[in-house]
Amino acid sequence: YITLSYALEETSPVHIGLKEPEMVHNNQIIDGKGYNTYLINVENHSGTHVDAPGHFVEGGKIISEYQPDELVFNNPLIVDIPKGPNELVKIWDISKMDFNDADCILFRTGFEKFHSDDPEEYLTQNPGMSPEVIYFIRKNLKNVRCIGIDCVSMSSYQNPKSGEEVHVNAFKKSKDFGEPLLLVEDMKLSNVQNEDLESIIVVPWQIKGIDSAPCTVLAKVK
Secondary structure (H helix, E strand, O other), X not given: OEEOOOOOOOOOOOOOOOOOXXXXXXXXXXXXXXXXXXXXXXXXXXXXXXXXXXXXXXXXXXXXXXXXXXXXXXXXXXXXXXXXXXXXXXXXXXXXXXXXXXXXXXXXXXXXXXXXXXXXHHHHOOOEEOHHXXXXXXXXXXXXXXXXXXXXXXXXOOOHHHHHHHHHHHHOOOOOOOOOOEEEEOOOOOOOOHHXXXXXXXXXXXXXXXXXXXXXXXXXXX
16 A cells, blocks of 8 residues: 555645644653653645535535545546646546546646645645536546545636636536545645556544545555
């Protein structure tokens, strides 16, 4: 197994407007006595995290309501669609692709390279998904239950209106759509190839009542 997620730390780039993560060493071992504890203060959309429908849809399913088997994906597919700053994944990027029986699509834009090298670029100039692509997936690829991306968000920071529509399209219910999607954002996808990928498991923090959560993404590889 390998991880397709980042370890959360105080220097983790988080979406503009969110509180930066804070880890405070509370109790400490001193001279061999005592014990260690930490106070962890983070917003639930920090680092690699999974958005559930309750993030944008009133009454939508929240992440703690998902059962373990709903977070396992046995037919994941990585799609390479290189994108530059502020570019969106468009319908013509995917309309002729063969998705077979994919239950999870991971969009690799290449923007991951800015995660550590240029956090400001990563946060303010990130590519994103277009609403039309999400609509296409919901209507035509009904086996798909999850999509992920190697950017801080599915929403391009410079295109907030489009980004909101992306999330609503992913989460809303319709007789023409498959099940609402889970969205995994801020993924680390450069270290895995399709031919090696067997399955992935999304493991969110288990906290009752919150819409979405930071997560670890485990990939089973050959």
